[in-house]
Amino acid sequence: MADYTSQVQIVGGGLAGLSLAAALGTAGIKTLLIDLEPESYDTPFEEAKDNRTTALIQNSINLLKACGAWDGCEDYATALTVMRIVNLPRGQQKHSNSTDFDSREIENSPFGFNVPNSVLRRVLCTRLNNLPEVTHLTSTKMEKMAQTSEGYQLTLSNDKSSIAALTIGADGKNSACRKTAGIKSMSWSYPQTAITCYIEHSKSHQNVSTETHYPAGPFTLVPMMGKRSSIVWVEETRLAKKYLALGDDEFSEELINKIKGRLGSVKLFGKRGGFPISAMLSDHFYSPNLALIAEAAHALPPIAAQGLNLSLRDVAVLAELLIDQNKADKALNDIELLKEYDRARRFDVVSRLAAADGLNRFASNDSAILHKVRDIGLSAVRNFSPLRHLMMKSGMTSPLGTPSLMSGKEIERNQ
Ligand SMILES: Cc1cc2nc3c(=O)[nH]c(=O)nc-3n(C[C@H](O)[C@H](O)[C@H](O)COP(=O)(O)OP(=O)(O)OC[C@H]3O[C@@H](n4cnc5c(N)ncnc54)[C@H](O)[C@@H]3O)c2cc1C
Known part of the structure; x- marks a missing residue:
């Protein structure tokens, strides 16, 4: 007999695992979330362990609203209205080539909103505390998992065990x-x-979010509340290590060189972080009694703000399948349901991964030919609005349509 018995147990309390727990809990599905991280409610965002922000597209925000986890984010959320791509001059060229993608050309609303990850975590954790069907174990590790006839039995670092028909790897x-x-x-x-x-x-x-293409990779300034921005500076690993080891003054000097006076005088605040870049794709997103979501299933280089938005589409699709199955009083570990989840997600994931990989290699290359091709491509996009509009729309939607929990559908609680 296990200490915790639930319908679904989620391993991993990153932003994807937390969001899935919120969606299932909102629907009244008994869920256990095993989260290695502490709650850290009181830490200001700039002091949090995760010092990143996420550019959330509108569909992702709709999902968070359906989960009851958007209200507390609003005060920290900054609209992203224009995406500016800059191809820097190579060698002796005098002018950089820049193209603006302006959301107002295609929609009344911005592309999305930029939110500190730690704020999103805090809001999701608060929501989980208010959901009676969710047990959120923080500072807890899943140590071991063993397949039984009733699903996986997990051994936890709090010396307890848990079992559920369906385990989610997040x-x-x-x-x-x-x-x-x-x-x-x-x-x-x-x-x-x-x-x-x-x-x-x-x-x-x-x-305006500005992505400048340097030979080692894109350098992106993402607007935050007030006169603040978050930075994702993709650099050759050897140099990144060197820069991360510098004192604040020397690091600021390197940073200011990269920003090229775009934002006036600049002052560093909060923590710095370093994330080695890799990609991953798993052969399947399920096996008996198990589904994988988010970076447990796929990981992309951090270019064009895709990773978590893609992962939240996993959450929306899987949550909807499970909520419908639960309403119909059917088993949540039904293998046909898990296969349907895999089928529904594979094309979106593979196409985004291929695009992010290609874009990263294309954008991080100092060859004269590729530099010229980038210039020509950006000019074409700048001068031909239908192409620009198509690119903007494809960045905001999935090729297979939008999951209904991302289109404004509310989650009904199962009585
Ligand atoms: C620099 C950078 C900028 C980014 N910017 C954006 C952006 O603007 N927009 C966007 O959409 N995406 C962005 N991404 C991608 C996004 O951050 C990731 O896709 C997302 O954080 C992955 O979330 P996750 O929940 O899948 O994984 P993780 O955040 O890795 O969460 C997994 C969790 O599982 C826990 N865990 C692991 N093993 C166990 C265990 N045995 N027991 C219990 N817990 C366990 C870990 O501690 C962790 O908390 C960015 C990524 C980077 C690196």
Whole structure:
């Protein structure tokens, strides 16, 4: 007999695992979430362990609203109205080539909103506390998992055990759930590391996110509340290590060189982070009694703000299948349901992964020919509005349509 018995147990309390727990709990499905991280409610966002922000597209925000986890984010959310791509001059060229993708050309609303990850975590944790069907175990590790006739039995670091018919692996790139279930995957790394930090600046960002293409990778300024921005600076790993080891003054100097005066005078605040860049795709997103979501199933290089938005589509699709199945009083570990989840997600995931991989290699290459091709491509997009509109729309939607929990559908509680 296990200490915790639930309908669904989720391993991993990253933003994807937390969101799925909120969706299932909102529907009244008994859910256990095993979360290695502490709650850290009181830490200001700039001091949090995860110093990244996420550019959430509107569909992802709709999902968070359906889960009751958007209200507390609003005060920290900054509209992203324009995406500016800059191809820097190579060698002796005088002018950089920049193209604006302006959301107002296709919609009345912005592309999305930028929110600190730690704020999103805090809001999701608060929501889980208010959902009676969710047990959220923080600072707890899943140590071992064993298949039984009733689903996986998990051994936890709090000396307790848990069992559920369906286990969800939301435990990140090195997923123990994926490995224990024997699901194969392919992964590869890039010689790049993403440096992340926050800045305050004297000029307004005017809700413009600017991605500048340097030979080692994109350098992206993402607007935050007030005159602040978050930075994702993709750099050659050897240099990233060197920059991350510098004192604040020297690091700021390097940063200011990259920003090229766009935001006036600049001051660093909060923590810095370094994220080695890699990609991964698992052969299946399920096995008997198990489904994989988010980075446990697939990981992309952090280019064009895709990763978590893609993962939240896993959450929306799987949550909807499980909620309908629960309403119909059918088993949540039904293998046909898990296969349907895999089928529904594979094309979106593979096409986004291929695009992010291609874009990262294309954008991080100093060859004269590729530089010219980038210039020509950007000019074509700038001068031909239908192409620009098509690119903007494809970044905001899935090729297979939008899951209904991302289109404004509410989650009904099962009585
Ligand atoms: C620099 C950078 C910028 C990014 N910017 C964006 C952006 O703007 N927009 C966007 O959509 N995406 C962005 N992404 C991608 C996004 O951050 C990731 O897709 C997302 O954080 C992955 O979430 P996850 O929940 O799948 O994995 P993780 O955040 O890795 O969560 C997995 C969790 O599982 C836990 N865990 C692991 N093993 C166990 C265990 N045995 N027991 C219990 N818990 C366990 C881990 O501690 C962790 O908390 C960015 C990524 C990077 C690196």
